[in-house]
Amino acid sequence: MNCIVLDDESVSREIISFLSEKERDMKLLGSFSSPIEAFKLLNQKEVDVIFLDIHMPGFSGFEFIQTLKSPPLIIITSSDMERAADVFEYESIIDFLKKPVDPDRFQKAINKARRLLGNKDKPGEKREEHEKPNPNHLYINIDKKLIKLDAQKISIIEAKGDYVSILGDDINYRVHTTLTNLIQKLPTDLFFHVHRSFVINLDKIIDIQDNTILIDKSVIPISRIKRLALMQRLNLM
Amino acid sequence: MEPTFSYLDELSGDNQAFKLKIIQIILEDLPKDFDSYTYALGIQNHQRAAEFVHRITQKIAFLQMTESIKLADEHEMQLRQGDTTYIKEFNEIVDKILTFLENSGSS
Numbered sequence: 605m606n607c608i609v610l611d612d613e614s615v616s617r618e619i620i621s622f623l624s625e626k627e628r629d630m631k632l633l634g635s636f637s638s639p640i641e642a643f644k645l646l647n648q649k650e651v652d653v654i655f656l657d658i659h660m661p662g663f664s665g666f667e668f669i670q671t672l673k674s675p676p677l678i679i680i681t682s683s684d685m686e687r688a689a690d691v692f693e694y695e696s697i698i699d700f701l702k703k704p705v706d707p708d709r710f711q712k713a714i715n716k717a718r719r720l721l722g723n724k725d726k727p728g729e730k731r732e733e734h735e736k737p738n739p740n741h742l743y744i745n746i747d748k749k750l751i752k753l754d755a756q757k758i759s760i761i762e763a764k765g766d767y768v769s770i771l772g773d774d775i776n777y778r779v780h781t782t783l784t785n786l787i788q789k790l791p792t793d794l795f796f797h798v799h800r801s802f803v804i805n806l807d808k809i810i811d812i813q814d815n816t817i818l819i820d821k822s823v824i825p826i827s828r829i830k831r832l833a834l835m836q837r838l839n840l841m
Numbered sequence: 842m843e844p845t846f847s848y849l850d851e852l853s854g855d856n857q858a859f860k861l862k863i864i865q866i867i868l869e870d871l872p873k874d875f876d877s878y879t880y881a882l883g884i885q886n887h888q889r890a891a892e893f894v895h896r897i898t899q900k901i902a903f904l905q906m907t908e909s910i911k912l913a914d915e916h917e918m919q920l921r922q923g924d925t926t927y928i929k930e931f932n933e934i935v936d937k938i939l940t941f942l943e944n945s946g947s948s
Contacts, residue, residue, distance in 0.1 A: 612896070661892060707851070
């Protein structure tokens with residue numbers, strides 16, 4: 605089981621490293637204080653588990669997850685229990701370890717990761733994969749009517765309070781849901797969460813300048829950390 | 842509440858080198874975090890100061906100072922609203938930790 609740690613607190617990194625080294629089947633590939641280094645490693649090596657802090661200078665662990673195309677299993681490590689409920693928004697998060705990390709709780713989290721990783725290639729799981737709905741099509745509920753949307757035609761999705769606006773080629777809908785819920789229904793290779801309130805279709809980008817992206821006629825903001833992750837997704841010359 | 846090594850002792854087991862390594866890191870990082878916190882307060886950047894309080898709170902937690910953690914959490918929350926009520930109490934906690942570590946840990 606390959607793992608990495610991303611935490612700005614050096615003591616926390618040391619403790620996770622120490623506990624990981626005691627597990628015979630765990631290999632710590634890296635321990636990082638900044639997401640940039642973590643991105644580099646994630647692009648080079650297969651990582652099964654990330655131990656991820658929530659509060660880091662300039663970005664949050666949740667923002668980091670949103671920048672990952674296919675997140676591995678995530679174990680959140682944080683002293684902020686007020687954010688514990690937020691983990692349910694992310695399918696990749698399998699546990700929440702309160703700091704300072706209790707060795708027994710660490711063991712339980714690792715066992716959970718082992719079980720999930722052990723199941724991932726079983727035939728039953730693969731059959732389930734085939735039964736998943738086609739992510740290229742999305743059904744939204746508007747006035748008790750299910751409307752089919754072609755994901756390719758969506759340009760921008762914007763969070764507006766309890767609603768999201770879906771905009772694109774002949775598309776302009778307002779749906780009662782969260783951005784996080786909607787993202788999970790979209791093809792991950794096509795859409796990118798560029799900002800707390802915006803998801804964009806990568807095929808619709810016209811240009812990128814500093815901290816903004818031009819899509820159709822709309823200028824969408826992008827944070828520094830998301831920009832870095834976006835650059836890794838693009839086919840740059 | 843006084844700091845203790847109970848968490849670090851349980852975590853480290855027989856590995857005293859690991860315990861000393863953690864103490865050394867806290868001794869190196871805590872004054873830096875505290876300097877940054879003081880600087881942020883000095884320039885009235887309370888949000889930044891709150892971020893450093895959050896970092897320092899994690900170090901307090903390693904030393905099992907439950908009441909101090911509550912105060913530090915409260916201080917962080919108040920700072921985010923521009924309220925500096927708990928500066929004196931927070932400074933005392935940091936002083937207490939540094940004195941405890943310098944006297945007992947890394948020697």
